[in-house]
Structures are given as structure tokens and as C-alpha cells.
Amino acid sequence: MAKARTKSRRSVKPAKKKVNKKAAKMSRGAKAGKAAKSRKSTKPAKPAKPAKSAKPAPSAAASYKPLKAPKHPRIGLEAASPFEMRVNLAKDLPETDVQSALDSGDMGFLHSFTTGSTVDGPGVRVVAWTTGCQWRCRYCHNPDTWTMRNGYPVSVANATAELRKYSQGLKVMNGGLTISGGEPLMQHRFVVKVFDAAKKMGVHTTIETNGFLGERLSDDDLAKIDLVMLGVKAWGGELHKELTGRDNGPTLEFGRRLAKLKKRIWVRFVLVPNLTDDLDDVGKIAEFAASLGNVERVEVLPFHQMGRFKWHELGIRYHLEDTQPPSAELVERACAVFRAAGLEAH
Ligand code: SF4
Numbered sequence: 001m002a003k004a005r006t007k008s009r010r011s012v013k014p015a016k017k018k019v020n021k022k023a024a025k026m027s028r029g030a031k032a033g034k035a036a037k038s039r040k041s042t043k044p045a046k047p048a049k050p051a052k053s054a055k056p057a058p059s060a061a062a063s064y065k066p067l068k069a070p071k072h073p074r075i076g077l078e079a080a081s082p083f084e085m086r087v088n089l090a091k092d093l094p095e096t097d098v099q100s101a102l103d104s105g106d107m108g109f110l111h112s113f114t115t116g117s118t119v120d121g122p123g124v125r126v127v128a129w130t131t132g133c134q135w136r137c138r139y140c141h142n143p144d145t146w147t148m149r150n151g152y153p154v155s156v157a158n159a160t161a162e163l164r165k166y167s168q169g170l171k172v173m174n175g176g177l178t179i180s181g182g183e184p185l186m187q188h189r190f191v192v193k194v195f196d197a198a199k200k201m202g203v204h205t206t207i208e209t210n211g212f213l214g215e216r217l218s219d220d221d222l223a224k225i226d227l228v229m230l231g232v233k234a235w236g237g238e239l240h241k242e243l244t245g246r247d248n249g250p251t252l253e254f255g256r257r258l259a260k261l262k263k264r265i266w267v268r269f270v271l272v273p274n275l276t277d278d279l280d281d282v283g284k285i286a287e288f289a290a291s292l293g294n295v296e297r298v299e300v301l302p303f304h305q306m307g308r309f310k311w312h313e314l315g316i317r318y319h320l321e322d323t324q325p326p327s328a329e330l331v332e333r334a335c336a337v338f339r340a341a342g343l344e345a346h
Contacts (some may be wrong), residue, residue: 078115080114086150087314090151101187102187102190104189105189106156107154107190108159108187112129121175122174123174124169126175126178130183130186130191132148132183133186135183135246138242138319139303140307141310142310143311151182156193156197163198163201164201167198167201171202179208183209183213184209185214186213199224204226205226206229208268209230209231210230211231212254215254227263230267230268231267232288233270233276234248234276235282235285255289259294262294268301269334271326286337286340290343298343303320
């Protein structure tokens with residue numbers, strides 16, 4: 001789920017420089033680079049002993065059919081920010097391989113991953129940005145994540161090994177792993193497998209989703225997810241469809257199901273002047289969120305134009321060319337609507 005908030009970063013140092021050669025190769029950017037030098041440094045976690053489980057489990061290895069991933073020597077999977085434009089990283093993969101990856105979940109497609117985020121869930125986090133989204137939000141700042149094949153094919157084993165390098169630091173900084181996108185539930189089997197591995201390391205897990213495909217997750221799958229950041233884009237059906245191209249019914253239903261399961265939710269709402277700033281509509285979202293009883297926090301994200309260049313480069317018609325970010329006063333008024341419903345809003 002692309003968000004309309006600029007990123008705040010702190011460094012999460014890998015607990016071990018080389019856990020797995022393939023994983024290290026996968027994230028060339030994880031080695032101290034320019035971006036890492038400019039981030040605020042935090043106390044490094046104690047190096048962790050390489051764990052045997054960093055290697056693929058025999059069962060996974062047995063079922064895992066390696067894909068011939070295209071080579072992109074100049075593109076590391078770790079990005080300085082999710083605003084990096086990425087296209088066609090898996091364009092040469094046969095459709096059968098893409099389908100087999102989605103079916104088994106042994107392989108996923110990532111736009112990139114970033115470390116040190118303090119705005120994508122509690123504490124300091126590693127964020128994996130998946131590709132593939134069936135919505136077309138007018139304010140999306142990462143339209144390059146809409147297409148699955150724009151992402152890089154990554155095995156569960158490699159993703160797990162990469163996460164392991166940061167796991168100690170994430171725990172020390174009360175953070176964890178967030179999987180966002182794109183829409184992560186487009187590749188739900190891969191996402192669940194990575195979350196399962198994270199939980200086994202004791203790492204906190206968060207998914208950021210539009211909730212449209214929430215029914216793909218079983219209750220057992222949801223047990224592997226500590227926090228759901230649920231994007232609620234608009235209340236009125238017509239407005240929602242104009243804004244995203246889809247109905248919001250499944251999202252709301254997913255929210256109700258999470259409430260029954262007492263799963264923690266943070267609601268995310270993007271405030272766009274002249275599009276989502278009708279405070280009556282905001283009030284309906286607030287009423288719904290408050291009725292669930294498990295929404296811990298609402299984040300009102302001001303629209304921005306940092307993704308505009310992607311729409312231009314991809315040749316997609318951009319409807320918000322002249323839209324300005326909301327004023328601080330408008331953001332505060334929207335927050336006040338949520339607070340009036342008894343919710344914590346920022
Ligand atoms: S189009 Fe998809 S990735 Fe972009 S903001 Fe909407 S739900 Fe998120």
C-alpha cells in the first residue's frame with residue numbers, strides 16, 4: 001500500500017554481515033553505502049550467531065523450483081526509499097513461473113526493501129514493498145508497484161535470510177517487519193510464509209493492506225500478523241470507486257472480521273484536497289473505525305506529489321496534476337473528526 005507520508009529513517013544494522021552469500025548478493029545496498037551513512041545512527045545490535053534455520057528448510061527446498069531470475073547488476077533490492085522507480089525486473093519470467101511462484105508462495109515479487117523506517121508501524125522497521133495491486137488509486141505514489149513483473153523475484157529462503165540479519169536490531173528498537181506494497185495480499189502465500197519465518201525469529205509483524213483480498217487469509221494466517229495497517233480510502237461507494245476503481249465493501253468486511261478476532265488495527269486515511277476532504281465522509285469512516293473496538297490509532301496522511309514523476313514516466317494519465325497538499329489546518333480538522341469519535345488520530 002503506497003502511503004502519502006514522507007519517510008523517516010534510522011539505521012538498523014545487520015546483526016551479522018554474512019549470513020548467506022546469496023542473500024548478501026541480493027541486497028548489495030545493505031552494505032554501508034552513501035544512504036546508510038547519512039542516516040541517524042543507532043546502537044548496533046550484538047552480532048547474532050548464524051542460525052542453522054537461515055538455510056532453506058528441507059521441505060521448502062524440496063518443493064522450491066528455482067526461477068531463472070533476470071540479472072540486474074546495477075539494481076540492488078535495498079532501496080534508499082520506495083520512491084525509486086522500478087520497472088520490468090521480472091519481465092522475462094515465463095507466465096507459468098510467475099503463476100507457480102504465486103501458487104506455492106515459495107517465491108514473491110518485491111519492488112524493494114528499506115530499512116530504518118519509523119513510519120510504517122511501531123518502532124524501527126524493515127519494510128518489504130511488494131509488487132502487484134488491483135486498485136488504481138488516483139493519489140498512488142508508487143504506480144510502478146501495480147504490476148507484479150515490475151518486482152524482483154525473491155525466494156522465501158532469501159527473504160528470511162535477509163531479515164535474520166536485522167532481527168536482533170529490530171527487537172532492540174521495538175520494531176519489526178512490515179510488508180507493504182503494492183498490495184501484499186496479491187501474493188498472500190509468500191507473505192504468510194515470510195511472516196511465519198519472522199515470528200519464528202521473534203520479530204514483530206505488520207501488514208499494510210487495502211484489505212480487498214482479506215478473505216484470502218485464514219485465521220491461522222492472521223495469527224502470524226501482529227498488526228494490520230488498514231487503508232480506508234473513502235466511505236461513500238461512488239467516491240471510493242472513483243478514487244480507487246473498486247468497491248470498499250470487502251475492505252470494511254475485513255475490518256469487521258479483524259475486530260471479531262481482536263486483531264490490532266491502525267487505520268490509514270489519505271487526505272486529498274477536493275477529493276477525500278469531505279468531513280462528513282471522513283466522519284463516516286471515523287464512526288466505522290470506532291465501532292470496531294480494535295482500532296488503536298488512525299493516521300491521517302497528507303497527500304503529496306512525490307510520486308508524480310512515476311505517473312509521467314509510466315505514461316499513465318495523472319488526475320491530480322494541480323492538487324496541492326492539504327494545509328496543516330485541514331489535516332488537523334480531519335484528525336479532530338476521528339478524535340471526536342473517540343479514536344487516537346495523528
Ligand atoms: S493503487 Fe494500490 S498501491 Fe497504490 S495506493 Fe492504492 S491500494 Fe495502495
